[in-house]
Amino acid sequence: MRKNVRHRFIAAGGVAALLALGAVSPALAGTGGSRTHTVAAASAAAKGDPRSxxxxxxxxxxxxxxxxxxxxxxxxxxxxxxxxxxxxxxxxxxxxxxxxxxxxxxxxxxxxxxxxxxxxxxxxxxxxxxxxxxxxxxxxxxxxxxxxxxxxxxxxxxxxxxxxxxx
Known part of the structure; x- marks a missing residue:
């Protein structure tokens, strides 16, 4: 049981680190949360369906x-x-x-x-x-x-x- 708690704690820490990295990545990249950059990135999204x-x-x-x-x-x-x-x-x-x-x-x-x-x-x-x-x-x-x-x-x-x- 103690091992399972430790694994959950490590996993939760990993998720928190990824979320924090995602939050600071735009700032580190120099985008500064620019609305123009966000709109451009959103319009470049693609999706598809192999049945279509x-x-x-x-x-x-x-x-x-x-x-x-x-x-x-x-x-x-x-x-x-x-x-x-x-x-x-x-x-x-x-x-x-x-x-x-x-x-x-x-x-x-x-x-x-x-x-x-x-x-x-x-x-x-x-x-x-x-x-x-x-x-x-x-x-x-x-x-x-x-x-x-x-x-x-x-x-x-x-x-x-x-x-x-x-x-």
Whole structure:
């Protein structure tokens, strides 16, 4: 019994130390509890659900763009290929490869460049499929160039089965 009390005391002390560290960390980092910093950090939060086809499309595009952006990393091309293999159906991979051979451009981004930002939005569902719109932003500032890709996913497998540029 005495050993159990001692373990509880040590655990409680550890929790108190972590809470204290969490309270002073912003001050030590020089943020001074700035409201601007807090709002910026809150808006950067991300979450997802592996059952959601929209979240899976967002996960795919986020990871794929990261791999393409880091093209100087020796493993980036392998990562991009592995992502295609995991998230796209065989038919979608073939369609992408055909586009790339014909257009000499990336068949996931429908471009030769890599975007600086992306966003994903649900666009309806029916017949066992879900539609998602992916908006790619190509530069920063006012009047930034964007393009949109319509992505179709199979609800049963959650795989991307079709993708095409909009407009």
């Amino acid at each position: 086809t929209t979240d899976r499309v967002a996960n795919f595009y986020g990871a794929y763009i990261d791999a393409m952006w880091d093209n100087e990393d020796a493993g980036a091309a392998a990562d991009a290929k592995a992502l295609r293999g995991f998230y796209l159906s065989a038919a979608a991979r073939k369609k992408v490869a055909d586009y790339e051979a014909r257009e000499h451009a990336n068949g996931i981004l429908f471009a030769q460049n890599v975007p600086v930002k992306w966003s994903v939005a649900y666009d309806g569902s029916g017949g066992g499929h879900s539609m998602t719109l992916v908006t790619l932003t190509w530069n920063d500032g006012a009047g930034a160039d964007t393009s949109t890709i319509k992505v179709e996913s199979d609800l049963a497998t959650r795989k991307i089965i079709d993708l095409a540029p909009v407009g």
